[in-house]
Amino acid sequence: MNAPIHHVKASTQYKREHKADYGKEKIEVLYQDDDVAVICKPTGLLSVPYPGSKSRTALELVEKLTRKKAYTVHRLDRDTSGVMVFALTESAQKKLMATWHKAVTERRYHAVAENPRDKKKQLPDEGIIDDPLAQNAYHVGYVPHDENDRAKTVAAKTHYKILVRGKTHSLFELELDTGKKNQIRAHLASKGYPLGGDENYRAHTDPFHRLMLHARTLAFKHPATGKILRFEVPEPKEWEAYVRQGDENPLTPIWFNKVSHADGRGQKAPLPKEKIRLSAKQKSHMDFISQGKFRSGR
Numbered sequence: 001m002n003a004p005i006h007h008v009k010a011s012t013q014y015k016r017e018h019k020a021d022y023g024k025e026k027i028e029v030l031y032q033d034d035d036v037a038v039i040c041k042p043t044g045l046l047s048v049p050y051p052g053s054k055s056r057t058a059l060e061l062v063e064k065l066t067r068k069k070a071y072t073v074h075r076l077d078r079d080t081s082g083v084m085v086f087a088l089t090e091s092a093q094k095k096l097m098a099t100w101h102k103a104v105t106e107r108r109y110h111a112v113a114e115n116p117r118d119k120k121k122q123l124p125d126e127g128i129i130d131d132p133l134a135q136n137a138y139h140v141g142y143v144p145h146d147e148n149d150r151a152k153t154v155a156a157k158t159h160y161k162i163l164v165r166g167k168t169h170s171l172f173e174l175e176l177d178t179g180k181k182n183q184i185r186a187h188l189a190s191k192g193y194p195l196g197g198d199e200n201y202r203a204h205t206d207p208f209h210r211l212m213l214h215a216r217t218l219a220f221k222h223p224a225t226g227k228i229l230r231f232e233v234p235e236p237k238e239w240e241a242y243v244r245q246g247d248e249n250p251l252t253p254i255w256f257n258k259v260s261h262a263d264g265r266g267q268k269a270p271l272p273k274e275k276i277r278l279s280a281k282q283k284s285h286m287d288f289i290s291q292g293k294f295r296s297g298r
Contacts, residue, residue, distance in 0.1 A: 111213045112196045204253075
């Protein structure tokens with residue numbers, strides 16, 4: 001009897017071939033005491049496990065490094081990097097989660113997004129995006145336009161400031177009044193600003209082979225002492241240089257013509273005109289028909 005064929009997402013295969021630490025990501029512990037542990041999570045690492053997944057998680061690594069049971073307080077998307085806090089006692093978790101919006105005094109993200117192709121749709125230098133969010137069947141957040149979808153939405157508010165406005169991309173600083181799933185990604189994409197490297201929201205560029213979203217700053221009131229702890233880890237310095245230089249000749253990521261789920265209907269993204277030149281290694285993971293389907297724009 002033949003073994004079952006396991007189909008690997010094109011984006012997953014893409015990361016395997018381009019991400020040096022794929023599947024072996026490490027966390028950096030920024031602070032630890034008896035009650036909390038603060039880390040910097042790398043891109044590509046799950047925050048916490050989900051049913052059926054065997055992937056490593058930040059929660060698991062925190063427990064190994066601290067040799068204590070860790071408790072989830074908040075989450076970052078798998079492909080988002082940056083500062084996270086875990087509780088190391090159940091009482092600390094309960095207090096942080098019960099008072100999260102008051103306990104957190106500062107929480108900032110930096111992100112690089114593609115500029116809208118229509119310059120008339122550019123956002124002002126700073127403002128608020130407060131469109132409600134829904135989730136599709138794949139649990140991807142999006143801003144709905146269909147009246148039927150709007151009945152299933154949750155409130156979401158994102159404060160943004162454009163730090164650097166480049167020719168093709170912009171560097172954003174963002175703060176959240178609400179922490180909904182995919183909030184930053186969905187809000188910016190709805191305004192024509194998909195984040196670099198974001199498969200779900202139809203990004204055309206992937207310059208660093210990762211989602212260009214980083215949780216840079218987190219300050220919160222310690223659940224036991226009441227003292228304010230503040231942590232800041234800058235995003236890669238190459239991001240700002242990339243924005244200032246611009247990307248006039250981007251290569252479309254290999255996953256761009258796969259199904260996009262960000263609009264809630266699983267529609268296919270438009271196909272660029274030129275064919276991609278697949279490496280022998282890439283072809284080895286694809287059947288003959290699939291090889292002919294991948295395309296790239298220049």
